[in-house]
Amino acid sequence: MSTQADHGRELVPRPEHTPEALRAALAVVDPGRLGEMQAMKDEAFAKAVEWQSLSPVQSWVLTWARDIEIARRPDLSARHARAKGNLEDEDPVTAREALRELSAVLDEAMKAVRG
Template sequence: MNAEVGPGGELIPRPELTPDALRAALAVVAPGRLDEMQATKDEAFAKAVEWQSLSPVQSWVLIWAKEIEIARRRDLSARYAQAEHDLEHDDPVIAREALRELRAITEEALRAVRT
């Protein structure tokens, strides 16, 4: 895949909301998180069986789609990294603003993957 394929510095196109597509996307944008993804997938599928409900699997897909959306977009990933850094700031006003920014980034990413 090209280093930049779209507006906003997208590293890859937005993947489909399927486990295989999400895994392939994560392998490009954050390969160090593949084990984490697999572990949470295993948990979600186990809960789905236990609860006799697809909601844990649907939640897993949405969570990872959001994570990939942040990682694949340079604008969001830069904002996210700065906000995470600012969470540890000694000034509580800056730390609170960082928390608000993390929430805004998450909401933006979720809106994008739900459209």
């Protein structure tokens, strides 16, 4: 499978919500974040043991599923990058619009993975 895709097309299929599937998808769409993913996974599992709750692990899965959803879809990825790039704009209107757009992208990705 090519990692080059037309605008709006998916780079990889949406992964299942398992650590292995999420890691495999991230390795294709954003391999530079694999270390970050592992560190967050270790922290989530440690908190799960400490808290005697699966909620930290569930949060980890949803966070990475959301981030992978953005990275695997060029349309969302482009919107995400533009919004992040404009968050610190000197023009407050541009910065506010960037914040709204970033929130919209994150919401759309979360809805897709919870779907």
